[in-house]
Amino acid sequence: AQKITQTQPGMFVQEKEAVTLDCTYDTSDQSYGLFWYKQPSSGEMIFLIYQGSYDEQNATEGRYSLNFQKARKSANLVISASQLGDSAMYFCAMTGRSGGGADGLTFGKGTHLIIQP
Amino acid sequence: DAGITQSPRHKVTETGTPVTLRCHQTENHRYMYWYRQDPGHGLRLIHYSYGVKDTDKGEVSDGYSVSRSKTEDFLLTLESATSSQTSVYFCAISLTRGQNTEAFFGQGTRLTVV
Numbered sequence: 001a002q003k004i005t006q007t008q009p010g011m012f013v014q015e016k017e018a019v020t021l022d023c024t025y026d027t028s029d030q031s032y033g034l035f036w037y038k039q040p041s042s043g044e045m046i047f048l049i050y051q052g053s054y055d056e057q058n059a060t061e062g063r064y065s066l067n068f069q070k071a072r073k074s075a076n077l078v079i080s081a082s083q084l085g086d087s088a089m090y091f092c093a094m095t096g097r098s099g100g101g102a103d104g105l106t107f108g109k110g111t112h113l114i115i116q117p
Numbered sequence: 118d119a120g121i122t123q124s125p126r127h128k129v130t131e132t133g134t135p136v137t138l139r140c141h142q143t144e145n146h147r148y149m150y151w152y153r154q155d156p157g158h159g160l161r162l163i164h165y166s167y168g169v170k171d172t173d174k175g176e177v178s179d180g181y182s183v184s185r186s187k188t189e190d191f192l193l194t195l196e197s198a199t200s201s202q203t204s205v206y207f208c209a210i211s212l213t214r215g216q217n218t219e220a221f222f223g224q225g226t227r228l229t230v231v
Binding site for chain 2: 004033035037043044045047050052091093095103104105106107108109110
């Protein structure tokens with residue numbers, strides 16, 4: 001069974017500062033994928049970034065990067081130069097098969113990020 | 118946007134009535150999923166499908182059934198709705214682009230069982 005742990009229920013950050021959202025995972029699979037999603041107050045789930053377990057480089061997408069430390073089983077999301085529009089719930093998730101996604105995602109409980117002006 | 122549409126977007130129904138939620142996709146994705154989102158639980162997988170008439174149970178499948186008679190439609194049915202099934206339901210697809218996997222969600226359906 002897979003498990004995702006997000007230890008920060010809520011965070012307050014000043015605008016323009018960098019933000020790190022923590023995510024640790026547990027799995028017995030050798031091949032897996034890690035995801036981050038943003039859920040604003042409007043409710044939609046927005047895909048941010050993906051990291052495969054065999055990827056040697058950390059994934060980056062614009063202001064988002066994923067700090068992947070395989071030995072520690074952590075997959076922290078880093079948002080550079082935060083903006084007011086980054087205020088939202090953020091979910092870490094994983095799937096058991098990197099590149100397949102056949103068996104669905106296991107989600108953490110989320111971190112509520114609030115960016116303050 | 119992966120061309121995913123959920124209907125209805127909002128529904129209120131009475132305990133004991135059957136309810137069907139529809140997920141429609143326009144891009145011929147093979148894998149489709151139904152999740153529910155509840156406070157304090159994040160999203161949890163209900164059922165998923167890996168092709169027409171090929172479905173399997175997820176973590177919280179009790180009280181739910183699914184059908185996929187066409188690639189583009191994945192239906193979630195609550196045979197006899199209960200108050201514990203009040204939730205926000207999300208449909209999703211997954212796809213692989215090269216070495217990357219992406220999973221996209223529909224807009225969600227807010228279901229209230231009274």
